[in-house]
Structures are given as C-alpha cells and as structure tokens.
Amino acid sequence: MAEKKKIVIVGAGPVGSLAALYASSRGYEVEVYELRGDLRNAETTPLNFTKSINLALSERGINALRSAADETLLNRLLAQTIPMHGRMIHTRSATGALSQQSQLYDVHGRFQRSVDRGGLNDILLDHLDSLPNVTFFFQHKLTGADFRQKKAWFEVMNKSTPSSGRAREIEIDFDLLIGADGAHSAARFHMMKFARMNYQQDYIDCLWCEFTMPPTASNEFAIHPNRLHIWPAGNFMFIALPNLDKSFVCTLFGPVELFNKLEAGSDKELVSMFDKHFPGVSTHIRPVDLVAQFKRNPHLPLVNIKCSPHHYGDSVVIIGDAANAMVPFYGQGMNAGLESVRVLFAKLDESQNTAQALAAYTEERITDAHAIADLAIANYIEMRSSVTSPFYKLRKYIEESLDKYLPALGWATQYSRVSFSNMRYSEVIQRSRRQQFILTWILRSSVLVGLYGGATILPYLLSRRSQRFLGRV
Amino acid sequence: MAEKKKIVIVGAGPVGSLAALYASSRGYEVEVYELRGDLRNAETTPLNFTKSINLALSERGINALRSAADETLLNRLLAQTIPMHGRMIHTRSATGALSQQSQLYDVHGRFQRSVDRGGLNDILLDHLDSLPNVTFFFQHKLTGADFRQKKAWFEVMNKSTPSSGRAREIEIDFDLLIGADGAHSAARFHMMKFARMNYQQDYIDCLWCEFTMPPTASNEFAIHPNRLHIWPAGNFMFIALPNLDKSFVCTLFGPVELFNKLEAGSDKELVSMFDKHFPGVSTHIRPVDLVAQFKRNPHLPLVNIKCSPHHYGDSVVIIGDAANAMVPFYGQGMNAGLESVRVLFAKLDESQNTAQALAAYTEERITDAHAIADLAIANYIEMRSSVTSPFYKLRKYIEESLDKYLPALGWATQYSRVSFSNMRYSEVIQRSRRQQFILTWILRSSVLVGLYGGATILPYLLSRRSQRFLGRV
Secondary structure (H helix, E strand, O other): OOOOOEEEEEOOOHHHHHHHHHHHHOOOEEEEEOOOOOOOOOOOOOOOOOOOOEEEEOHHHHHHHHOOOOHHHHHHHHOOEEEEOEEEEEEEOOOOOEEEEEEEOOOOOOOEEEEEHHHHHHHHHHHHHOOOOEEEEOOEEEEEEEOOOOEEEEEEOOOOOOOOOOOEEEEEEOOEEEEOOOOOOHHHHHHOOOOOOEEEEEEEEEEEEEEEEOOOOOOOOOOOOOEEEEEEOOOOEEEEEEOOOOOEEEEEEEOHHHHHHHHHOOHHHHHHHHHHHOOOHHHHOOHHHHHHHHHHOOOEEEEEEEEEOOEEOOOEEEOOHHHHOOOHHHOOHHHHHHHHHHHHHHHHHHOOOHHHHHHHHHHHHHHHHHHHHHHHHHHHHHHHOHHHOHHHHHHHHHHHHHHHHOHHHOOOOHHHHHHHOOOOHHHHHHHHHHHHHHHHHHHHHHHHOOOOHHHHHHHHHHOHHHHHHHOOO | OOOOOEEEEEOOOHHHHHHHHHHHHOOOEEEEEOOOOOOOOOOOOOOOOOOOOEEEEOHHHHHHHHOOOOHHHHHHHHOOEEEEOEEEEEEEOOOOOEEEEEEEOOOOOOOEEEEEHHHHHHHHHHHHHOOOOEEEEOOEEEEEEEOOOOEEEEEEOOOOOOOOOOOEEEEEEOOEEEEOOOOOOHHHHHHOOOOOOEEEEEEEEEEEEEEEEOOOOOOOOOOOOOEEEEEEOOOOEEEEEEOOOOOEEEEEEEOHHHHHHHHHOOHHHHHHHHHHHOOOHHHHOOHHHHHHHHHHOOOEEEEEEEEEOOEEOOOEEEOOHHHHOOOHHHOOHHHHHHHHHHHHHHHHHHOOOHHHHHHHHHHHHHHHHHHHHHHHHHHHHHHHOHHHOHHHHHHHHHHHHHHHHOHHHOOOOHHHHHHHOOOOHHHHHHHHHHHHHHHHHHHHHHHHOOOOHHHHHHHHHHOHHHHHHHOOO
16 A cells, blocks of 8 residues: 555454554554553453453354464463353252253254453453554543544543643544443444434443352362353342353343342342352352442443444444444453454445444444354343243253254254354344244244153154255254 | 632523523623623624524513513513514515515514614623622633633634634633533533534534615614515515614525525626516615625624533533524524523522533433424524415414314414414423324314315314313314
C-alpha cells in the first residue's frame, strides 16, 4: 500500500489484542489504547472488577485465534486451558446422599476449554510487543472522538492522578478505530453521537458473585478437573470451572431477591443455604471462606446488549462485548468476540472500500450477535433448572443418539453447533428450529408407543424409509 | 426542615427550570447547572443545535406550570404562545387547485398553543433569578457523578477553552440530583453506572430539517396564524407552526432515503419536490431561500428513548427528555417533560422517605412515559398520510360527534384526552382501546345500514337504550 494506514484499537483485552494481531499481519500501523495499566503487571488492579477471570474457549474462539496465530503461538495459548468434556451435575438424592451426574458435551468427544483470561491475554500481549508495527498505550482513557475528522482524544492517566483530578490529554489521528472496550464501551458511546444507533440494554434479574475453591491438602483438584460443575437450584445455581493451579473459579448466580436476602442474613444462613442447595461445596470451600468471599467479592449484574449498526462510515467499528455483550450462560461471550475479529477482517480483506466492508460486517454480524445473545439467555433457564428434568434428559439422549448414529443426516445438537463448529449463530438457530419440529414429532410418537418409546424409536429411525422422510436436516 | 436540603438540577431548559421552581417553592437550596452559556444571551449558540425552537404547549404542560407559577408568571408565559385551534391540511385537488382543509382539534373549542422555546425559557430563568434559594451555573458540563457518595463533578468551560483542551473541574455535593439534560443526558449516562437500567433507544427512519416562512410584505402571517399547518405526502410531510413575530417555523420530515436524494439532487429538483408535494409553500418561502435553508440547516434524526428505572436510590432522578425522549408527532414532548416535574414533586411531597418517593415516581411514570412514546410514533403515521383518508375523516367525525353530543357518556377522542386533559397517558390508551372496540362495532353497523350510516347512527345512539348499552366509557 502507498501509505501505511493507521488502525487504532481501544481496549487491550483478548478481543482487542486479537484485532491488533489481525491488523498487524495486514501491514497496518497499529496503536492499542487501554484504560488500565499494563494488564501483565500484577499490581494493575482493574478499574472495574466486573469481569470473570475464567472463560470458556470453544471452537469458534480457537478458529479465530488459529487464523492469525502461528502454531507455536496457538499452542502456547491452548496450554493456558483445561479441557472440560462435559457438565457435572451435583444434586442430593432423596436419601440425602450426594449425587454427581456427568453429562458429556458431545458424543464425538469434543470439549470446551476453561481458560484463564489473564493468561491468554498475557501471551497475546507479549507476542504483540514483539511486532514492529504495534504500539501500546496503557492508562489511556478515551474521552472523545470525532468520527468525521477521524480524531480521538485520550486522557493520559497516572497513578498520582485522583479520579476527579485533571490529567494530560492527547489528540490522535486514525484511519480506522476499532472499539473493543467491553460492555461499557467508551468507543460505542462516542460513536452513538455520529451513527443513528438503535441500542438496547437489558439487565436480567440475576446477580453473580465469584468464589474460589482451593486445591485439596494434597494439592489435587477438589472435584473432577475436566468438567464444568453445576449445582442447579431452580431459579439460582452455583458453578465451578477448573484453573491450571488446580483450584476452581466458582460463581453463584441468583435473582436480586436472593442476594438481598443473603446480604441481610446471618453467616449461618448463608452456609445453610449452600449446604441445602449446593451439596458438597462447603466440604471444598470452608464455610468461613464462603462467608468471607461472599462479603468481599462484588455482587455484580448481568447485562444483555444489542445494538445496530456496529460501525459508522469508514472510520469506526465496535466488536466483542462493546457491540454484543451477552449473559455468560452459553460460555460464548469471548468466543463470539474473537469470532467478530475474524469476520471483520474477512470483510476488510474482501473490499478495498472500508465503508462498504464495515457495512457488510454490520449486516452479517448483527444477525449473529442477536442470535447468540438470545441463546445465552435461553441457556440460563436450562442450566439452573432444566438439566435435572427427565424430559430434558430424554430429549438430550434422543438428540445425541441421532447425532451419534446418524451423522449422515447432518443431525447435531444446538450446543455442539454453537460450541464445536463455526456455523453462523443465526444458522444454528434455524437448523435447531427444524430439528425441534422433527424432534417434537418423535417425542409425541414415543409417548404413543409406550414408556420406552424414546429408546424403541431408534431402530425405526435407522430404517431407510425414515431417512428418506427426514431428509438432510 | 432542620437543615435545608440541596437539590442539584442538571439542565436549565424548560423542564429543568420548572423543576427549579418546584424545588425552590419547597424550600430546598437549588443549584442549576447548564452546559451552555446563559440561554438568555443571544450569542449563546447551542452546542448541539438539535432542538426545534417551536413547541406545542397543551393542558398538561400548562397544568404543570400552573401548579408552581402564580397568575402573573403564568400569564407572562402564556403570552409567549399563539393558539392553534386545529390542523390545516394543505393538498392539491385533482384539477391542480390548492386546497386547504381545516380540522379543528376539539369540538369544545380547546386548542394547542405554539410556543417559542426560548421565550418560555427566558421568562422562567428571569423569575428563578429573583428567587433567593436558586443559583445558576452556566457553562458547566457534568463529567462524572458518584451517586452513592452524592458527589458530582463539573467541568467549568469558558469561551477560550477549545473543545479538546483542559478546563477547571469542580466537585459538588448534593442531596438529590435531578437530570433534566435532554435526550443525550449526561446525568442518565452516569446514573447507568449505578442503576441496573434497562434502556432502549430507537431511531425512526425519518430526518428533519427546519425552515422559516417569513411574514408577508405587509407584515402579516403568510397563512392562517391559528393552525398547525400540514402538507401530508404519504411517507413524508412538511409542517408549519406560527411565531409571535408573524413568521412560521416549518419542518420537513422524511425518510433518510428522501434526504439522501434531495442532498444529492439539484436545487431545481428540491424546489419541484416542494411544488409537487407541498403546494403553495414556495409562494411563501422563496425558492432560493428554500434551497439555502435546506443546505444551511442541519438534517437531524429522531430518537425514541425508553428506560427503566428513572431513579437510583435516593440520590438521582431523570425527567423530561432525559428519561423519555419521544418523536415530536404528538406535540407532547415538552408537555410530558413538564408533567413529569409535577408528578415527581407530588411523590416527594407525599413521602418523607426520598428513596420511596423516587421509587413511586419511577413506578408510576414509566408506564405513562412508554405510553406517550408509543402514541407519538403512531401519530407520525396519522399526520403524514391518514389525515387525508376518507376512513380517517369518517371516524374522526363520528368520534367527535359522540364527544360533542354525548359528553355524559364520557366519550372523548384520544387526541383531546392527550392534549386537553391531565389523564394519565396510560389511562388514555386504555380508554381509547375500549372506545375503539365500540367504534368498530358502530362503523360495521353503519356500513350495514347503508352509505350514510355514519350519520344516521347518531339518533340511534342518542336513544336511552343505547346509553344503557354503551355504559360510561
């Protein structure tokens, strides 16, 4: 190119870092501005401790990394993860005994990965540091932007600056600004002054609080390391994801009313709530620590954000949570964010005209962004209660049997399409609706043929005749 | 009260000014912070020229003023207005002749008032200046707020400060902060960091551009002074509201596509569009001025904002456009804003507990805020096209006849309930739905009894029997 174009990225989290990697490999001059201090310094306290430190990484996240990272880098990134082959459902039987039920994610053995946000981010930042055309500016807060003149203003913060004090402000130019600065995006806020952006944010009636389950005395994982553990309790739940250091990051999710009750109640009440609904947890996290962590760690809300468009002209585009924050129940937040980087640069690669490329990105991505946001909400219901229902298990069994024995039919569960494929989220929903229709018919039939209909239907389905009837779904 | 509580109001427009008046009369210490310079100085150019200078003032706006202003002040305010007794629909007949059709707003003679935003605002500000417990701070920009600590930060701007430069920042305390700073409210933005606010903004596919129709050569109104003039054109329209100086403020409303076409087209094309669709306009605004004004005046979007809650704890509440920006087609934006002040202080008067009062305000107001926002959208369809349809006119005739001849039935048009009463917007919708149901029945019957059914039904309705049947609607 005659003159190297300059891409400014706001936000140095996993999504912003990956965008920097994509931009760098295409020869752009890349500047990354981050509100916080260098995320690799241990003393960098997040300004808003509002993000879980553990995330699920699945195929579409890995695919987006794969398209930009060489094998060495990809392997270093994946070394930060622990495979989770399925859910482990913790309940108490009628006799009061602890019960653990393993539900594998995929009949073909594919799995989710539990990943430490910081570890993944550090490796990306280290790698970007070695690239000649990427420069970082930490402690730079976006305070304004003119997306017609392609100028942005950042406040240069330093530790001695009180939050209400005044600091130095710098003005920078750019050809394209990419906002990857999270759900409370300043880039989006300033873009909204230029784009006629339809925007919707909805808080669900659910708060969350993080806990840590330490390794055992003999330094082993306290519970199965390769599972996403769930203690479902109707309209609330407790979950646990494994860490590399053999601890687990756990999260309590529940309605505001439950949190209010627990906050107002005694320590003893908190512990008995755990013992009643989350059997076994207090043997792995000491009751005194449960109480201390509930009091110390923030109780945070969950927001669902949809907006359109995701760009303005040829000068700004928002990606990741900035454009598409979702509730965490499908484990797709970071995956969707990383995928949005891949899709964005695919559009930029396809067209010489940046405005057209960004418009094409918005058009394709919004459909998928809305789709995964809706799926994430729906999965909350499934995780906190449906996982234990007999109907849910029967349906899962039938769907997975179809997936396992009839791959030629193209049958797959919604979960596996979302987590183990790169099919567009919107297409996943369409396919699932078709399968749902057929499955409802199967389930109705199975009731007719008797109590074991769910199992006996399989030989029928395996016949050539039903294959012709079902077609390729 | 033991200690005078301090209310900080952000925004010195009509809604913020009225809130200051209410707060002052209740003995609060009142501080009003306004981003712009003193709105009364002619050289104060609005930072964002995004508000129409003419507004419709109707009963609920006046009622809100009446509850706080003495008779002298109220009369001074009303002297800034021109009555509009109805719409004047401008069309061209099949033969090409100009046609003006007057549609009165109300069979009882009640009317809307066209009011100059600046004139109304100046009088309120002058009056507030005379009150000992109200202080103004112009050129103060809200830059941050801590609604737990009840502190806010304002940047003190001055003319020599370039927009990107640094200015002095002050920190202030408050007991209650009222955000009346418009659709792009900074108060709301900062409140969203504390409240779990569901928020939705939608741009409609419509831009607007303002024009001025000067007085005639003999210094008279160019068209009927006591009408809201409409040139309906299907999916776009032109309207005109009278000014005290005998000019008219006019607005072109149309889809983005129309504006794009006009912006790309020639001057001649713009003028022929006016001549084709807005008959007579170019005899009152010279074609050269039409073109010049279309080029000079901004082409601005219209946004619909719904959010919930409108308050956080006992420390902040948002009112007017900040909480409830609507499209301008029902002429209720300012009226709803002024009414929100009345409702807010009624709740504050009822309870000693500010948090409870604000929660009660949110609960009541959100229903009504959403209701009027929806009505305003619906009226856009009516104004730009339905006003000329025979079905619309027949229905209007029947509804108004019922209103006129059967006041005992409590029958009233939706328009008159919105514009000439203080009934809650949400109740207006409920009542209208009931009437709609009955009216549909009447219209169906009228079709059955023949072409003149719409007229002949009246004697029947006047019978005692039908009064019993209809009940009190």
